Amino acid sequence: MSHNEDKLYPWVDINPITSYHSQGHSFLDRSTKIMVSDQAQEPQMSIIDVPKVGAQSRVTCKVKYTCSSAPPALSLNGIPGTDRTIDSLLSDGIWERTIERTWNVEEDHKKVECTVRYPGGQSAKSELLLHVESFRVLAADVPRRFNALTRSCVVIPCSFQDDEDQPLTRGIWYKKTGGLVYHNARSDVLDQFKDRTKILGNLDEGDCSLEIDDIKPFDNGPFCFYGEKGTNKYRFNNSCVFIVMKASPEKPVMSLVPAQVNAGSTVNVSCSVSHSCSSHPPKFSWSVPYVNNEVSDTEMSRGVWKTTSTITFVVAGGDGQRNLNCTAIFWRGKNETRTFKLIVEGTTAYQMQKAIPVVIPVVILVLILFAVLLGIFFYRKRDVNIPHTPKISLG
Known part of the structure; x- marks a missing residue:
């Protein structure tokens, strides 16, 4: 405390050093007051x-x-x-x-x-x-790791059991490192997840599945789920998932088709692909026109689905090798194609077979016309050869 409110004077000579302390010197004078405390400031x-x-x-x-x-x-x-x-x-x-x-x-x-x-x-x-918010701990079923296709969407399966009569009033997903991924109050959600997340499941039925749309490469989590009933908080065991990013989609799988097919024959073929975006399953595009197309979705494992397109088409004419292409188009545009090579045979026979329904009616029509003309000809000829009886007049 002995130096409290002491002043310090820095001496700045405005002249060259040779004039230092010489008669008639001038300098700039500034002062700083020192305030000394004997007690440390509380943090x-x-x-x-x-x-x-x-x-x-x-x-x-x-x-x-x-x-x-x-x-x-x-x-x-x-x-x-x-x-x-x-x-x-x-x-x-x-x-x-x-x-x-x-x-x-x-x-x-x-x-x-x-x-x-x-x-x-x-x-x-x-x-x-610390006013720690406590949770009641329940059990949930969320996969620890889950695959997702970037730019597409992913639906993370989530379910829980609650033995209380009152259902959860709110489901919340958050990043384990901090920040909310989904909350029904949009303003509470991290900016990079706003308008990209929603709970697809019904909390009343214990379904807390989360959809993340337009997947980004940094959306890997871990993401965790917890719930609320009014002011009560509910934490869940096994409720966190780590997302494994995939830059390219799965290649579709095509069912076996005979290597050699006859032109004009009817062929059934299926094309299927697995994915984790059940809310927006892939679409299929075929390289051949088809007469029938049936699409089905099957859950292969928890949250992993297989979408299948089964078509019926008629093999077009033209002997030689042909490509049968099936393209799976995933949500937001990424796609993969599977190609099967067909050997087409019997085009000539097929073309003749196609011509028969046209030729036969024409031949029949010609024969009928010929018969009619022939009948007219003979009728006229007979009419000429019949002798005429003279008329006798009685006087």
Whole structure:
């Protein structure tokens, strides 16, 4: 305290060094007053994320200082976690040191304490009470890993069991690293997920399946589900999923077709592809015109579907090798094609067979016409050869 309110005078000589302390010298005079305190300033503490049991949260502790060459030391106690320290210049000569701790919240976490220690030996403490939101823990069924096609959509299967009569009033999906992925209050959702997520299932029936549309390469999660009934929070075991990104879709699988087919024959063929976007299944395009097309969807495993297109087509004429193409077009445009090579035979016979229904009626018509003309000819000839009896007149 002996130097409290002392003034420091920096001496700046505006003349060359040769005139220093010479008679009639001039200099610029400025002063700085030193304010000395014998007590350390208490650090300031705050919570960044609302602490919820089972989720991650962050707490910060800050203190200002003026000795940048020997900054104070900050430490946090009461909760385990990982720290990062940041030093920021607030104004001329005024610095701020911040320590930020990230930790996994548990129900018995009640308070956190921050201590600041200065190189001169002074120290101070602050304490922050943690109002931890507790959850009732239920069981859920969510796959740990799930495949998704980028730019398409994915429907993450999710189900849970609740033995209470009152159903969940809200289902929420969040990133395990922090931030909401789906919430019925749009403003609470992270910007990069707004208008891309929705719960497809009925919470009253224990279905919490989540659709993420227009999948981005960074949408890998992990994503976790929890629920609410009014002010009560419900956390679920086995409720987190990691998304495995796929840049290219599955190649479709085509059923066996005879390697050699006759022109004009009828062929049935199926083309199927697996996917994880049940809300927008793939469409199919064929390289041949078909007379019938049946599309079916089958769940192969939890959340993984197979869509199948079965067509009936008539083999066109033209002997030789032909390509039969089936293209699966996935939601938002990505596609894959499977090709099967056919050997077409019997075109000449097929063309003759096609001509028969036309030739026979023409021949019959010609024969009928010929018969009619022939009948007319003989009728006229007979009429000429019949002798005429003379008429006798009685007088």
